[in-house]
Amino acid sequence: MPTHTPPTDVPHPPQDPRKARKIETLEEFDEVALSGSFAGCRVQAVDLTERTFALLVTDTAQAVFLGCPMEPQALAHVRAGGALVFPPIPDLPFDPYRAAPYTPDELYAGLAEDGYPATPDALTHAWAQRTAAEEDVFASMLRSIHDDAVSVALDDRLRGQRVVGVMGGHALRRGTADYEGAARLGRALAREGLTVVTGGGPGAMEAVNLGAYAAPYDDVMLGKALELLARTPSYHPSVGDWAAAAFAVRERWPDGGPSCSLPTWFYGHEPSNPFAAHIGKFFANATREDGLLSRSTSGVVFLPGAAGTVQEVFEAATPNYYLSRGAPVPLVLVDRAHWTEELPVWPLLEALAAGEAMAARIALVDGVDEVPQALERLAGA
CATH class of the missing domain: 3.40.50.450 (Rossmann fold)
Structure with missing residues (x-):
């Protein structure tokens, strides 16, 4: 039996029946506007410059607008009506309030015309490097908001x-x-x-x-x-x-x-x-x-790698060991020679798992063709 079991008496916060509604498209905005109130809504990264009338006639008290462009008249009105507004930040190469993951075309926009340094991907990296060196607390806040928004997306x-x-x-x-x-x-x-x-x-x-x-x-x-x-x-x-x-x-x-x-x-x-x-x-x-x-x-599959991949093996093993995320997920290491001789991670992982629930959820295979069957076998263990 495993020596580590999760506690059963940890209190969980009650579910709030007034959970905020997310609005991420104009269609969703128009649907809510018909109700007459945006109270409790979170409107995220929606261009509202063509929705001035709706904003002027609809209750926006207790609403939050995140990175939503709107006309000055509408902006003044929703703020006066009690809404919390986080306006778009000018001159940023990224949207900190984005409501969806990126696409390749978005990150590499302009690649064919102007080269990689002009793409949003490269410009954002340059911005991150510059602001990190400046230790700018505002930039740090924008990075955190962005990463949280991407996580939700x-x-x-x-x-x-x-x-x-x-x-x-x-x-x-x-x-x-x-x-x-x-x-x-x-x-x-x-x-x-x-x-x-x-x-x-x-x-x-x-x-x-x-x-x-x-x-x-x-x-x-x-x-x-x-x-x-x-x-x-x-x-x-x-x-x-x-x-x-x-x-x-x-x-x-x-x-x-x-x-x-x-x-x-x-x-x-x-x-x-x-x-x-x-x-x-x-x-x-x-x-x-x-x-x-x-x-x-x-499950998680680990192909041969160096320091970063080794780190990821044990980042995945830790919640499996302590059962902090529930039942252990399958972990499959690929290439026996790499993980036992070049970087002997497997013997340590196997020793760590001994006597624990995770022992039945780890496997070492010789090649990639064995991975799907290994995942299926571990999932049923």
Whole structure:
């Protein structure tokens, strides 16, 4: 029997029947406007410049408007009526109040015309680096608001889905056998009906998102896509060329399968890969790491990696050990030689799990083709 069991007498806060309603689209705004009151509503990142009349005639007391552009007359009226307004912040390369994950097209807007340095992704990273050096408390607040908004958007996107996280190193180059193996893994998991989530960067992470993107196509498509990508094996020396190769694949096969990724601007040397349909990009790496693992409720797969991947193994193992998130989730380490000889993580993980509930939820496999069966076996343990 496990020596660690969660307490049963911890009080939980009662559910508030007046839970605020989120409004994230003009359609939702118009629906509520018909009721005559926005009391208790949270209107998030909706352009209301064409809704001045509705704002003037509708009760906005106790409403909150987050990053919603509106005409000056409407802004003055809703503030006077008791609403709390957080206006859009001018000259920011990102929206701190956004209500949805990013898309590849959004992060890489302008890539073809002006190059990677002019994209929102690069400009936001530059802003983050500059403001962090300045120790600006206002900028710190904006980063926190943004990351919380993205977290909520991801929860909305992933709710009810069977999510499997796949971790792996960023240095894996396109055109290698290991890159192809990671892509086949992403495809196999997606075809099992699982939602694949990665750390969103290059290397193994990109390969897994690519595989999920290829899942609706026949097997030949992935081979052709790998050939095209191999012509630009790394994001060095040019992130722009690397990303453009991925967009060329997406253009040739436009109806790819969905997956998610959680990259970070903390690591500027790890650009976001364009194969994830929904990208939750964060300023804080700690928020990103915990968010990735906590949302992987159907298992976590660890491909060979270095320090970052080792850290993630034990970040995933800790809640499994203490049962702090309920029943342990399956953890699968891929490549026996890597995890027992090069970086002997498996012996330590196995020793940690001995006598605990998590012991039945960990596995070490030789290759990616064994992963789907391993996850299925561990889930039933």
